[in-house]
Amino acid sequence: MQSNHHDITIIGAGVSSVFLAYTLMKHNEHVSIHMIDLGKKLSERTCGLDEGGVCTCEGMCSKYIGFAGLGKSEGKFNYTNDFGGELGRKIGEQTTLDLMKEVDDILCGFGGDIIPSYSTKNEILSNRAGMADLKVLSTEVRHLGTRLASEVFQKMYEVLKNRITFSFETHVETISKNEAGFHLKSNIGDFTTGKLVIGTGMSGSTWLKEQAGSLRLYPGETRLDLGIRVEMKGDQLQSILKDTFETKLKIERESFSATTYCMNPRGRIIRKHQHGVVMPDGQNAREEDTPSSNLNFSLFVPRYFLSHDEAMDYAMNIIGGINQGRDRIIVQRLEDFKSDRNTETLDGNLVGPSLKADYGNLREEVPELYVMALEKFFASLERLIGETLHPDTLLYGLDAKFYEPKLPTDQNFETDVSNLYLIGDCSGETHSLSQAAASGIYLGKYLGIYD
CATH class of the missing domain: 3.50.50.60 (FAD/NAD(P)-binding domain)
Structure with missing residues (x-):
């Protein structure tokens, strides 16, 4: 027995x-x-x-x-x-x-x-990234x-x-x-x-x-990562992706650090349902019968809260506000984002959206920390790839990665x-x-x- x-x-x-x-x-x-x-x-x-x-x-x-x-x-x-x-x-x-x-x-x-x-x-890429104030995370x-x-x-x-x-x-x-x-x-x-x-x-x-x-x-502190998901021309990052399927890039400043996550060349953006809210998520090209011609990733900024409830309340308030009680996700063209104006249409946009989302203005619905991190990251990324990001690049709000309290x-x-x-x-x-x-x-x- x-x-x-x-x-x-x-x-x-x-x-x-x-x-x-x-x-x-x-x-x-x-x-x-x-x-x-x-x-x-x-x-x-x-x-x-x-x-x-x-x-x-x-x-x-x-x-x-x-x-x-x-x-x-x-x-x-x-x-x-x-x-x-x-x-x-x-x-x-x-x-x-x-x-x-x-x-x-x-x-x-x-x-x-x-x-x-x-x-x-990739040592060469790591050295190039360092000159643009970025760190390449490798594994x-x-x-x-x-x-x-x-x-x-x-x-x-x-x-x-x-x-x-x-x-x-x-x-x-x-x-x-x-x-x-x-x-x-x-x-x-x-x-x-x-x-x-x-x-x-x-x-x-x-x-x-x-x-x-x-x-x-x-429990003690709880980590919460929030960030904007980016969808861009499939070849825009070719100079840094030619030798690897995915590159994780990190930018560190005094007030924040931010890291690219779930980079999907030729992948699509899909809706992710977690904790009663809806977010833009990346789907690997291998999971889809008809791959996209775009590339997508999220830029996550981690923050630490005193409790799990405080972290979840913060996320639910922001993402829930964007969702508006339904599965609403907002999308904005990079050019409109830079000019702080609403995106009105994506007709004829070079980067065709893989996710149907509501047009909007991220600056009006996303806390400044995440907007600022994306701006700083894009500036360094453009230095790294040696060209300006295409103005038809699309930005979706807001992705999240949840953690348990310690x-x-x-x-x-x-x-x-x-x-x-x-x-x-x-x-x-x-x-x-x-x-x-x-x-x-x-x-x-x-x-x-x-x-």
């Missing part, structure tokens, strides 16, 4: 948890490990969204939760400190890079090396794709299940602390554990907020509650598959000495 007590229990079976469990298993053959997830086994994670249709799931969507979490979505692992989280700030940049190398070695050991990795680094990439990512994580599961107890489709209702550790009450029964690790990612944010309150854990943890990811740890995206330190996985390995090595 299965024991209901374990040395270490991990709630959430996403990427950070999978790599944590794998590392624990390798470093301590005696420790008993229990992994609990609200979702299903990887082999049972099917949803109509996977086939381009509508969600066919009951309850939480299997596209986002279950074994491997978002690891099976695109399986894109960016090995860098330049973006994708702030793990390097927490545990050291070199330590983070070393851990990400281990992540890649593990993926390759389970068949990920079928797809070769590639680098976005090593292992882009598995959905099918191979699923195969790799399934192989990892086959190894893990021989040593680890799994409870799928299990909802942890309450967590209480006691002298021996923790008592977990769930829909399938009660469990006890000495140490507890939570790795529920973005999908478990509401649940984690409730549990944190009952454990008297209080619950304070020490260097080993332990919270203010002893023996309770947070890893991956729910720690607030990682925002990418690679950094989430690295945080799992890091904690796995630390807890591996536990006996």
